[in-house]
Amino acid sequence: MMNPSNLIHPSKPFVSPLYSTPRVRTNFTENVAIEGRNLSFSVGTRQGKTIPILKDCSLRIPSGQFWMLLGPNGCGKSTLLKILAGLLNPTDGTVHVKRPRSFVFQNPDHQVVMPTVEADVAFGLGKFNLTPDVVKSRVSKALDAVSMLNYMQRSVQTLSGGQKQRVAIAGALAEACKVLLLDELTTFLDENDQIGVIRAVRNSVDSSREVTALWVTHRLEELEYADGAVYMEDGRVVMHGNATDIMNFITTRQSAYIKEINY
Numbered sequence: 001m002m003n004p005s006n007l008i009h010p011s012k013p014f015v016s017p018l019y020s021t022p023r024v025r026t027n028f029t030e031n032v033a034i035e036g037r038n039l040s041f042s043v044g045t046r047q048g049k050t051i052p053i054l055k056d057c058s059l060r061i062p063s064g065q066f067w068m069l070l071g072p073n074g075c076g077k078s079t080l081l082k083i084l085a086g087l088l089n090p091t092d093g094t095v096h097v098k099r100p101r102s103f104v105f106q107n108p109d110h111q112v113v114m115p116t117v118e119a120d121v122a123f124g125l126g127k128f129n130l131t132p133d134v135v136k137s138r139v140s141k142a143l144d145a146v147s148m149l150n151y152m153q154r155s156v157q158t159l160s161g162g163q164k165q166r167v168a169i170a171g172a173l174a175e176a177c178k179v180l181l182l183d184e185l186t187t188f189l190d191e192n193d194q195i196g197v198i199r200a201v202r203n204s205v206d207s208s209r210e211v212t213a214l215w216v217t218h219r220l221e222e223l224e225y226a227d228g229a230v231y232m233e234d235g236r237v238v239m240h241g242n243a244t245d246i247m248n249f250i251t252t253r254q255s256a257y258i259k260e261i262n263y
């Protein structure tokens with residue numbers, strides 16, 4: 001059985017037993033940035049049927065870490081992320097996520113809105129009534145964290161998909177966001193852009209002990225950048241723990257599946 005005492009040590013990600021839902025028993029603390037307890041989400045059909053999409057999912061992510069959420073197509077990753085972002089309400093269960101939190105979408109064109117990189121990153125700061133010097137300093141720091149400082153005056157239209165993603169992440173960092181929720185950012189990117197975005201997130205987490213990131217992906221190789229991971233199948237959290245354990249679990253599962261279909 002999972003040892004619940006592991007849950008309160010952010011430096012020590014925990015591994016749940018296979019095919020059981022981690023039951024979280026401790027209180028939400030400063031050391032935890034993201035917590036979902038026993039989350040379920042269902043949708044109703046026109047015929048009056050209820051379709052369960054998430055089934056009793058629990059997860060707990062320590063502050064200041066970079067975690068990934070993996071699983072086969074359609075297992076419920078994006079739905080879970082949207083619940084953590086507050087974009088969907090769970091049918092059952094509770095959510096605690098540190099604020100401010102930012103959701104970064106797969107398509108960067110949906111969130112990069114201003115003509116230049118600098119204006120785009122500064123856009124969300126309008127509501128804070130900051131002096132121009134403070135705005136400039138926050139924008140520079142955020143662009144530096146995602147390695148885009150040299151692009152400050154560039155037109156956003158001239159950027160690659162991955163560079164636009166990094167500008168969107170910088171916008172969230174400039175607003176001092178504590179939690180970044182990132183939904184399959186690298187799906188449509190080439191390898192260079194993919195690595196650029198993932199390093200930008202890694203660096204954003206490392207350069208500020210304040211930021212926690214949860215990254216949805218279907219690319220197993222991206223796990224090497226993560227501190228911990230959550231693995232889902234068919235609407236359930238199957239495993240939750242350090243990245244190496246999750247990587248080993250998924251590869252073992254994949255080999256077993258390949259053996260089965262070749263038998």
Ligand SMILES: Nc1ncnc2c1ncn2[C@@H]1O[C@H](COP(=O)(O)OP(=O)(O)OP(=O)(O)O)[C@@H](O)[C@H]1O
Binds near residue numbers: 218
């Ligand atoms: N509003 C909805 N109505 C009906 N079904 C839905 C709705 N939202 C999600 N689903 C279904 O729930 C399941 C989980 O969807 P979700 O997008 O969360 O999965 P995912 O793991 O992110 O998939 P992918 O990796 O393909 O993006 C899918 O089968 C999807 O079709």
